[in-house]
Amino acid sequence: MGARDAWSSIPYRQRQAIKGELLARDGLVCCVCKTPIASMSVATIEHKRERNAGGALLDYNNLGLAHPRCNYGRHGSSQRTRVIDARAFF
Ligand SMILES: [Zn+2]
Secondary structure, eight states: OHHHHHHHTSOHHHHHHHHHHHHHHHOSBOTTTOSBOSOTTTOEEEESSOGGGTOOTTOGGGEEEEOHHHHHHHHSOHHHHHHHHHTTOO
16 A cells, blocks of 8 residues: 555655654653553554545554554554454554
8 A cells, every 4th residue: 555655655764753742742652542652662653544635644643553463453454453352442
């Protein structure tokens, strides 16, 4: 998918800098499930809206830190999405 490809093209160091900005703004808290994340090394960057729904790639208002399972759960298999839905996070 185009959005994922574009995100992957951002240099690693720039992505680390973005994570630092999000940490300063939000703290080490998952933007999907609102619970703490163990460490920055496992935190991922989540797009709160899909880009094709109006979210810009580098719009900080559209970005937040997330657990890997929360981030990939939203974009990944329907099975993972169902698990998250069952926990009433949305
Ligand atoms: Zn989470």
